[in-house]
Amino acid sequence: DTEVTQTPKHLVMGMTNKKSLKCEQHMGHRAMYWYKQKAKKPPELMFVYSYEKLSINESVPSRFSPECPNSSLLNLHLHALQPEDSALYLCASSQSTTAYTEAFFGQGTRLTVV
Amino acid sequence: AQKITQTQPGMFVQEKEAVTLDCTYDTSDQSYGLFWYKQPSSGEMIFLIYQGSYDEQNATEGRYSLNFQKARKSANLVISASQLGDSAMYFCAMGARSDSGTYKYIFGTGTRLKVLA
Numbered sequence: 001d002t003e004v005t006q007t008p009k010h011l012v013m014g015m016t017n018k019k020s021l022k023c024e025q026h027m028g029h030r031a032m033y034w035y036k037q038k039a040k041k042p043p044e045l046m047f048v049y050s051y052e053k054l055s056i057n058e059s060v061p062s063r064f065s066p067e068c069p070n071s072s073l074l075n076l077h078l079h080a081l082q083p084e085d086s087a088l089y090l091c092a093s094s095q096s097t098t099a100y101t102e103a104f105f106g107q108g109t110r111l112t113v114v
Numbered sequence: 115a116q117k118i119t120q121t122q123p124g125m126f127v128q129e130k131e132a133v134t135l136d137c138t139y140d141t142s143d144q145s146y147g148l149f150w151y152k153q154p155s156s157g158e159m160i161f162l163i164y165q166g167s168y169d170e171q172n173a174t175e176g177r178y179s180l181n182f183q184k185a186r187k188s189a190n191l192v193i194s195a196s197q198l199g200d201s202a203m204y205f206c207a208m209g210a211r212s213d214s215g216t217y218k219y220i221f222g223t224g225t226r227l228k229v230l231a
Contacts (some may be wrong), residue, residue: 020140033218033219043205044226048212050216056214088157098209098217100145100164101217102161103149105158105160106158106203107156107157
């Protein structure tokens with residue numbers, strides 16, 4: 001099973017709303033990632049968790065707040081977003097954070113900020 | 115800094131023919147991994163194939179093969195016997211070491227492949 005599950009698949013939120021994206025994997029992977037992807041662009045890394053600890057934050061604005069409650073679950077809390085934050089948000093996991101391990105991605109959450 | 119370059123924004127291929135998608139990379143690491151992903155319009159990134167820098171043989175997975183030329187720093191994806199379902203965006207990626215020592219995946223700009231009936 002190489003499945004990474006993301007919910008919801010689509011989300012529309014206002015600029016004053018608070019919402020959360022959820023990502024789950026049961027492959028025993030110890031590294032989890034959040035990527036943001038704008039239309040016709042490659043994914044851009046936002047955060048990396050390794051063994052449930054935040055390992056990389058790519059200078060993401062504080063209106064995005066990641067959380068890793070356990071080794072299977074990764075959340076992305078959203079607050080006071082801007083319309084330019086509308087994008088596809090992809091979660092991924094890999095066995096570990098090395099150069100040689102493939103990452104498996106979820107189907108993504110298409111976020112629209114109005 | 116590590117970098118992935120895909121110079122073909124779009125490609126067309128006739129159904130049942132083979133197609134090569136180009137990827138070049140730049141890294142100062144001696145050990146690294148290269149990956150190809152397929153992204154259909156639905157959005158999911160689907161892992162296709164992996165090549166390690168020390169692998170002596172080119173990787174193959176079904177209809178996918180990776181033409182790895184280390185001296186040229188290229189890792190081209192070859193899709194044989196193209197099918198209509200192969201129409202998608204294809205990204206080349208590699209593991210890149212961050213300042214913290216943790217690896218992250220960096221992606222090229224992608225190639226959109228359209229298979230013609």
